[in-house]
Amino acid sequence: DIVMTQTPLSSPVTLGQPASISCRSSQSLVHSDGNTYLNWLQQRPGQPPRLLIYKVSNRFSGVPDRFSGSGAGTDFTLKISKVETEDVGVYYCMQATQFPTFGQGTKVEIK
């Protein structure tokens, strides 16, 4: 199984300031079809997960442009340019190159 490791596990952020979450996989996420299946999910309190970013850097429908994804191979990053109140929640990276596995989650909260 591919192990996904996120850092930090908790991220207190001031409103309007940036936030960054890192995700590292135990092996390369480049699929035989040439795609890298690394997604980022947001889970607000009491809500199901929601897709934010797919295939490393593509924003899903309706996702604000303050969210961006980057990375390659085994190292990936989610950035929020200016954190808003509605961004509070837990963020997960997940890989879909092999049987899906998820990071432990990073809790984003307002200072």
Next chain:
Amino acid sequence: EVHLVESGGGLVQPGGSLRLSCTASGFTFSNYWMSWVRQAPGKGLEWVATIKRDGSEKVYVDSVKGRFTISRDDAKNSLYLQMTSLRAEDTAIYYCVKAASGSFDFDYWGQGALATVSS
């Protein structure tokens, strides 16, 4: 608009069975791989099972192999998860999840159904 609505959750004793259902709308259900992902109370996400578009291929996480069965009825736009020999560690919210273009590239998630295994 894509909607996935789970049902069938509840309280069951260890060793018992439960069948979860997911009704889909807003897309052509038969064209997409579908999955179940679970989340134990206060914990992270765990992929459980996936079924191919035509139902010909099914894959499971090791911890549920031989106990859980994923199936689909394209005429009813429905996905199912039959859970048997349930254990306390199966207690979780079970989410029905649609794939985008491939097998595991999840895009839409349902609201979830809570299955509680306890005596």
